[in-house]
Amino acid sequence: MQQSGGVREVSESRAVLLESFGGPERLAVHNVPARHPGPGQIRIKVTAAGLNPMDWFMTSDAATAARFGLTLPSGFGTDYAGFVDQLGDGATGFQRGDRVYGAALSRALADYVIVDTHGDITTGVAHHTPEGVDDRTAATLAIAGSTAAAALAVLELGPDDTVLMGGAGGGVGVFAVQLARIAGASVIGTGSPATAGYLASLGAEPVAYGSGLADRIRALGVPITAALDLHGTDTVRVARELGVPDARICTIAAVVEGVPAANGANAGAEALQNIARLVAAGRLRVPIAATFDLEHVRAAVELQAGRHVRGKVVVDL
Structure with missing residues (x-):
């Protein structure tokens, strides 16, 4: 040097x-x-x-x-x-x-x-x-923030929505849960029982994934209006079972016929910079x-x- x-x-x-x-x-x-x-x-x-x-x-x-x-x-x-x-x-x-x-x-x-x-x-x-x-x-x-922003742009969440988010505790979920909450939506996040406290800290209502998920969600008594599958296709299947229309379901890691998919390339630069500003303002961690x-x-x-x-x-x- x-x-x-x-x-x-x-x-x-x-x-x-x-x-x-x-x-x-x-x-x-x-x-x-x-x-x-x-x-x-x-x-x-x-x-x-x-x-x-x-x-x-x-x-x-x-x-x-x-x-x-x-x-x-x-x-x-x-x-x-x-x-x-x-x-x-x-x-x-x-x-x-x-x-x-x-x-x-x-x-x-x-x-x-x-x-x-x-x-x-x-x-x-x-x-x-x-x-x-x-x-x-x-x-x-960059990657997780852009991916979350692109997926939420597909769903167009607002204060009247309750979104089911599969894999909410993962890297994209960190952003997706908080961005959905900032948009005014309620979030039901799936994960293992061990992640319940972590999901709650992000702003999601935790529900254990796996067999019987649809019944556990019904027991909450809250209609699901949108769904985001951050892992595969299980959340898509449950969302359909709960009556969520395909147009209000989004995937990021799998392709399901009739269901919109999103990735970070779909998000504009302004969406990512907005996330950075939210972090700087202490509104997103x-x-x-x-x-x-x-x-x-x-x-x-x-x-x-x-x-x-x-x-x-x-x-x-």
């Missing part, structure tokens, strides 16, 4: 890479050459990276990776937060030192990431981090379940992939 004209120069960057697709055991930290941003790009010094189920799903096998355009050696992780380190020619909207957060598909777990100033998740996207939002929290927002340093990335991914985490898992860099 050396200083040149006041600009911090680095020759190497740590990056998590997979040399073959598979589980967390395939992840390894490598030293790679530090790239510089091209025209219209910025380089970001990553300080924290949040994990999502899509991270390990995309890299679980070669066929799945190919669907997302990933080739070997592949990076890992998508959500990040940090600050602008370098600007390429013609890059606008950012200055060196600006705090930013965003997404860079399967390459966020690295000391430095390069994104387009007007990019998307594939080329990388950056947003200014509001004052009052720390980097660990900012690193959890993101529980951080665990943090790891980069050298322990395998343990972090194993914890997150277990699907029993209450909140988000973040890797510090």
